[in-house]
Amino acid sequence: MNASSIEKLSVGDVGSFRELNAKRNPDGLALVYIPGLAALLERARQLKGSELSEEESARIAEHATVMAAPPEVAKETIENRGYE
Structure with missing residues (x-):
């Protein structure tokens, strides 16, 4: 499977980390745990x-x-939670 056949x-997008991390990410999006x-883990x-x-x-x-x-939205979301 080549890179162009992998979904962007x-x-x-919402899914498991494993699923979304396998997608092409040319825009540098962050994956935020929900x-x-x-x-x-706790x-x-x-x-x-x-x-x-x-x-x-x-x-x-x-x-x-x-x-x-987007990274700036992910950063703000995590900061607003008060935990990662």
Whole structure:
């Protein structure tokens, strides 16, 4: 599969990090976790009752929902949350 056959990432695209990260991103869009990755990892840790392994954390990050946004919008969103 060549680069031109890979779908282009667009503002507002929503999907898993894995899915959207595989798209071409010539516009330099940022992928923003919805909700924030820190919140997702903390909840998973609470449910597990112990610390997550690196593998567990990576798996959660890879499959978590993200949205494509311009970098300045992503930065503002993260700053407004008060956490990443």
